[in-house]
Amino acid sequence: MRQRNKPWADDFLRDHQDLVIPNAKDYKGKWNQLFDNNNPIHIEIGTGKGQFIAGMAKQYPSINFIGIELAKSVIVSAAQKVMESEQENIVLINENAENITDIFEENEVETIYLNFSDPWPKNRHEKRRLTYHTFLADYRRVLNSNGELIFKTDNRGLFEYSLVSFSNFGILLNEVNLDLHVIEDPENVMTEYEEKFSAKGQPIYRCRARFNE
Ligand code: SAM
16 A cells, blocks of 8 residues: 655544554453444454445444554544544554454454455565464454454465465365455445456455364
């Protein structure tokens, strides 16, 4: 994702702490208290500019959504999108997904979405891929027993890599879709990248995965 320097981002984040939660680690095990309900928690890692999470929150008002985005200059755009949506079942976190087990308690999360994650094609960057086994170990920890990992990408290399990574980890695949848009699915909420790549005619890959207990 192209990141423009936004000198106003710090001020924006300071003024919107009810939406982009600072000190997210303080809420570990207590996210439902923040939302003031016991609805399931779904998280998106690498939320980008927020189109997916805002659309999902509208479609599923009885689910609490938390978007995690590393780049400050990008999360402010997501925050603006969430504010426009007027959905109250979303908060955002400006953190690295590497810290996910400091932010969520074991079993606290029902679903993790990875959408168009950075592919990091060079072998020496493998550890940064969000489907590398160290990330999978963390996802398994925070997901509950019904928990699901849902992964969409346009990047065939990353998709192939991830299927092998899931398999090596003993993850069960409930769905492997090699062309998500071949049939129109009214429940599929598109991300910014998904719109861009599918408009160019590129197939979108999706898999739904469950950790074997
Ligand atoms: N999900 C959006 C979409 O589909 O349009 C954005 C996709 S963009 C290629 C990937 C996003 O993931 C970037 O905004 C990047 O900053 C974020 N990201 C990459 N690694 C991350 C990490 N370890 N933790 C949190 N966010 C991360």
